[in-house]
Amino acid sequence: MFVKMVKTLCLVSAALLAGCQAGTTAASAQDAAAGKQQEQAVPADCSEGQSPLSQKMSSGATWSLCFSVDPKLGMVLSDVAFAPPGAEPIKLISSMSLAQLEVPYDDGGRMTSDITTAGFGGPNMHSLTETECAGDLLEHPIPTIGDGKKFGKIVDRPVLCSDMVDAGLSYRSGEVGELLAKRKDDWQLSTISKVGWYEYINQITFGADGTIRPSLGATGDLSPADYSDKDHGSAVGEGQQDHASSHSHNAVWKIDWALGGEAGQQIEQYDTRSTGKEGKHSPVVEGKYTKIASPATGRWKDSRWWKVSAPSLLNEDGHVMSYEIDMGKTDSFTFVDDARNHQPSEQGAGSGTEEIGYDVAFTNADECQVYATYNRGGCGRGVLDYVKDQKRQKLDDVVSWVAVGYHHVPRDEEQSPMEVHWQGFNLVPRDLTATRIDPPEERKDLNGQPDNWDGQMPPEEE
Structure with a gap:
């Protein structure tokens, strides 16, 4: 049984930081039975207008960051750091937020850019209740008009939900009669903004292993x-009538990296390819990194992902610390047996390439670059302009722009209200530590190929 004990997070101004003790504790059943409570987390040092938050995880690691609300961008997280158990915090991200949400309708009759036109902050960011938030409701000053500096007033409202949730099994290894298993938790920070008839849950999840979602x-x-009509929507009324129009939710997130410092990061793209050769039991596949030296855009495809690394930071194995950008889509595959015994199907073969667009883009940080589209200022209208204008620069102070789309085809069950539908991606630690951050005692010395393995081996093919 996994036992989780929760305390209210401390939300304070930077001036009161020294007097703040905060944290949610989580322990294994054994620790709970022994009455052992984990150490409380230390909040981040934040600027004026930001609120420090921190959280101790089931792995013993600690997250720390600063929370603020921008009238247009909504929730902004800054100075995001991750401290493995017993180690100093590693600063990962300078700031992260949504940078645009475009909603075009399939019949061509409507298109909105919800971040730049309406905004996710201010009065569009709604106060939350215990129904929307099973965790801690945290207040933050929210202006009633614009940024509150010239008009309206600023009111403290409960807009942030900080929730510790059970995230399922962290690991399981059953060898030679010994079972090693542990559950884990996630720390979810979320706000809700209403734009027109849609209500959006802006959520960032921090995992016990260092993953950010x-x-x-x-x-x-x-x-x-x-x-x-039927060509541009789905019938949601009686019979074949009342066709609710299909539409897309095109979201872009901006991540300004701080891994290794405000500069010195590099980007690599990883791809796999078939060599056309056969090994003893399976086809031979090669994996390769390609360095992206200057600002660029990229398209996702099967078995492709990107890595943001800091060459100046090495883990205890001497490997460069990095984070993987995982688009969250499946890596399609074909069973080896099917490939050997069937001919390729022509149905669905081939794919076109888009001349304009990206799934991920990389630029150098520039304060003028705020929105993915409809940006104001001399640096360009959006991401494609940023990339074009910086194409002769060396990527160094890296900003990632991650685009994740969701095509919404309405169904009867969405009246009314709609069930929540989600889109997003993962930022996964890669070589941040030499081994997993919370190995069981029996595996703490396992690093690299085992000298002796007494466990079960896979069966040999005939």
């Missing part, structure tokens, strides 16, 4: 004004 959930109601 930005995601966007959409609920509310189908557009009462956007009904078209």
Whole structure:
């Protein structure tokens, strides 16, 4: 049984930081039975207008960061750091937020850019109740008009939900009659913003292993004004009538990296390819990193991901610390047996390439670069302009722009309100530590190929 003990997080101004003790504790059943409580986490040092938050995880690691609300961007997290058990914090990210949410309708009758037109902050960011938040409700000063400096007033409202949730099994290894298993927790920070008939859950999840999962959930109601025909929507009324128009949720997140410092990062793209050769039991596949030296855009495909690394930071194995950008889509595969005994099907073969667009883009940090589209200032209208204008620069102070789309085809069950539907991606630690951050006592000395393995081996093919 996994026991989780929760305390209210401390949310304070930077001036009161020294007097703040915060943290949610989580322990194994053995620790709980012994009455052992984990150490409390130390909040981040934040600027004026930001609120420090920190959280101790089931792995013994600690997250720390600063929370603020921008009138347009909504939730902004800054100075995100991760401290493995017993180690100093590693600063990962200078700032991260949504940078645009475009919603075009399939019939061409409507298109909104919700971040730049309406905004996720200010009055569009709603106060939360215990129904929306099973964890801790935290207040933050929210202006009633704009940034509150010239008009309106600033009111402290409960807009941030900080929730510790059971994240399932962290690991399991059953060898030679010995079972090693542990559950883990996730720390979820979320806000809710209402734009028109849609209500968006802006959520960032921090894992006990160092993983970060930005995601966007959409609920509310189908557009009462956007009904078209069977070619551009789905019938949600009786019979074949009232076709609610299909549409897309095109979201872009901006991550300004701080791994290794404000500069000195590099980007690599990883791809696999078939060599056409056969090994003893399976085809031979090669994996390769390609360095992206200057600002660029990239398209996702099967078995492709990107790595943000800091060559100046090495783990105890001498490997460069990095984070992997995982788009969260499946890596498609074909069973080896099927490939050997069947001919390729022509159905669905081939794929076109887009001349404009990206799944991920990389630029150098520039304060002028705020939004993915409809940006204001001399640095360009959006990400494609940023990349074009910086193409002769060396990537050094890296910003990642990650685009994740969701095509929404309405269904009867979405009236009403809609069930929440989600889109997002993962930032996964790669070689941040020499081994897993919380190995069981029996595996603490295992690093590299084992000298002797007494456990079960896979069966040999005939």
